[in-house]
Amino acid sequence: MPSAVAQSLVTQQTRTIGLVVTFISDPFIDRIVDGIEDEATSAGYSVFLSASHADPERELDVVETFHRRRVDGVIVLASRVGRLYGDRLGELGVPIVLVNSQADSEYLYSVSADDEQGARLAVRHLLDLGHRRIGYIGSAFRPPSSLRRLAGYRAELEQAGIPFDPELTVVPGTTSDVESGRLGLEPLLTAGATAVFCYNDRTAIGVLLAARKHGIDVPASLSVVGFDDIEASWYVTPALTTV
Numbered sequence: 001m002p003s004a005v006a007q008s009l010v011t012q013q014t015r016t017i018g019l020v021v022t023f024i025s026d027p028f029i030d031r032i033v034d035g036i037e038d039e040a041t042s043a044g045y046s047v048f049l050s051a052s053h054a055d056p057e058r059e060l061d062v063v064e065t066f067h068r069r070r071v072d073g074v075i076v077l078a079s080r081v082g083r084l085y086g087d088r089l090g091e092l093g094v095p096i097v098l099v100n101s102q103a104d105s106e107y108l109y110s111v112s113a114d115d116e117q118g119a120r121l122a123v124r125h126l127l128d129l130g131h132r133r134i135g136y137i138g139s140a141f142r143p144p145s146s147l148r149r150l151a152g153y154r155a156e157l158e159q160a161g162i163p164f165d166p167e168l169t170v171v172p173g174t175t176s177d178v179e180s181g182r183l184g185l186e187p188l189l190t191a192g193a194t195a196v197f198c199y200n201d202r203t204a205i206g207v208l209l210a211a212r213k214h215g216i217d218v219p220a221s222l223s224v225v226g227f228d229d230i231e232a233s234w235y236v237t238p239a240l241t242t243v
Helices: 003-013 027-042 056-068 083-091 115-128 143-159 177-190 201-215
Strands: 016-021 046-051 073-077 096-099 108-111 134-137 194-200 223-226
Touching: 016 027, 016 056, 027 046, 046 056, 056 073, 056 115, 083 108, 108 143, 115 134, 115 177, 115 194, 115 201, 134 143, 134 177, 143 177, 177 194, 177 201, 194 201, 201 223
Parallel strands: 016 046, 016 073, 073 096, 096 108, 134 194, 194 223
Antiparallel strands: none
């Protein structure tokens, strides 16, 4: 039986996929990794996994290393590398799929959630509860998806006849989603927010922690909505509403 190396020289395929993630501990990413591994295994592929810790230069180095090891393709999750180094990635000539990120190149493909529509659903829920001062806490290290969710937030407010108030949007300068929620709540409360739409569920959990610290009753005095429906959101108290 031919070795995998000899086989790859003949077929020009190694039956391997490189997978780059920001943080292995992120529950949203964890679910995607499980799905990728299941699909890859069923198709006869092996997956090489590397974490970048949200460093775009490190992500680029990992992708180039995967390329040198002759992987058949690379998947990059929740990264800024496509936006910052799209042209350079395209020059590698290996198919690259960006998940929850985008870039223009014939070799770069992207898969993402419908951020704008999801945001509109979240804001519509808060509007239906009677809220008019709705805040948004975005993500500093995921700008494209954060901006798309902000666009959905603004569009739904506009449809409801509510003018956009920049004081009700906060993007804390941290790579920790939970810390973003902790830091983001206070300025929104100062601006008169009665409800908060959060970039993701981990951000919403940070808001719940900050609200508890301030003695704010959720949902009686403050409504909070997340995004992603991660497993952790099922177990927090009070229960987290999420899309």
